[in-house]
Amino acid sequence: DAGVIQSPRHEVTEMGQEVTLRCKPISGHNSLFWYRQTMMRGLELLIYFNNNVPIDDSGMPEDRFSAKMPNASFSTLKIQPSEPRDSAVYFCASSPLPGTDTQYFGPGTRLTVL
Amino acid sequence: DAKTTQPPSMDCAEGRAANLPCNHSTISGNEYVYWYRQIHSQGPQYIIHGLKNNETNEMASLIITEDRKSSTLILPHATLRDTAVYYCIVRSYSGGYQKVTFGTGTKLQVIP
Numbered sequence: 001d002a003g004v005i006q007s008p009r010h011e012v013t014e015m016g017q018e019v020t021l022r023c024k025p026i027s028g029h030n031s032l033f034w035y036r037q038t039m040m041r042g043l044e045l046l047i048y049f050n051n052n053v054p055i056d057d058s059g060m061p062e063d064r065f066s067a068k069m070p071n072a073s074f075s076t077l078k079i080q081p082s083e084p085r086d087s088a089v090y091f092c093a094s095s096p097l098p099g100t101d102t103q104y105f106g107p108g109t110r111l112t113v114l
Numbered sequence: 115d116a117k118t119t120q121p122p123s124m125d126c127a128e129g130r131a132a133n134l135p136c137n138h139s140t141i142s143g144n145e146y147v148y149w150y151r152q153i154h155s156q157g158p159q160y161i162i163h164g165l166k167n168n169e170t171n172e173m174a175s176l177i178i179t180e181d182r183k184s185s186t187l188i189l190p191h192a193t194l195r196d197t198a199v200y201y202c203i204v205r206s207y208s209g210g211y212q213k214v215t216f217g218t219g220t221k222l223q224v225i226p
Contacts, residue, residue: 108156
């Protein structure tokens with residue numbers, strides 16, 4: 001079991017550039033979550049998918065952020081245009097079923113926007 | 115979801131039991147208590163969860179008070195590798211929607 005896979009692990013970009021973060025959930029898991037972690041705000045839930053359908057995106061900071069899940073094995077989080085305040089570690093997590101107990105987190109993508 | 119309160123930091127001697135408290139006085143009847151930990155910028159790792167009965171697994175034990183307003187995570191024999199931030203979370207599931215709010219957690223330092 002490879003676990004949740006995220007890429008890239010590190011991303012450095014300049015303000016105004018488009019950034020795409022990728023996530024492959026654990027095979028067979030039906031729920032996928034995107035989180036952001038910063039020192040100031042801790043770990044925040046950005047968006048949650050169930051069976052590839054976005055259920056709650058109330059945590060997405062603004063329109064510059066978008067997330068898609070075109071199939072059960074792939075999701076992207078896009079920031080366009082990026083800003084320095086978007087610098088954070090972005091985690092993807094998956095869980096087997098809606099309402100189930102355990103979320104399995106990926107290793108995260110550390111994003112730095114200069 | 116109910117709010118949780120945890121001490122910001124704790125120390126524990128290696129080999130001793132680490133007891134991490136969590137207050138969730140506004141918990142409702144259908145809300146579970148979950149514990150995760152995060153080791154040095156890695157992704158959070160699930161530890162244990164419970165509703166009202168005490169629970170034990172290979173990693174830890176969870177003691178929930180009878181009124182469910184507080185709980186304690188117990189690591190029976192803490193090792194240096196248990197140094198991490200521990201998050202206590204209360205969550206419920208309703209109609210396909212689940213939301214998890216991580217607080218600031220307790221930073222546990224295991225001391226040699």
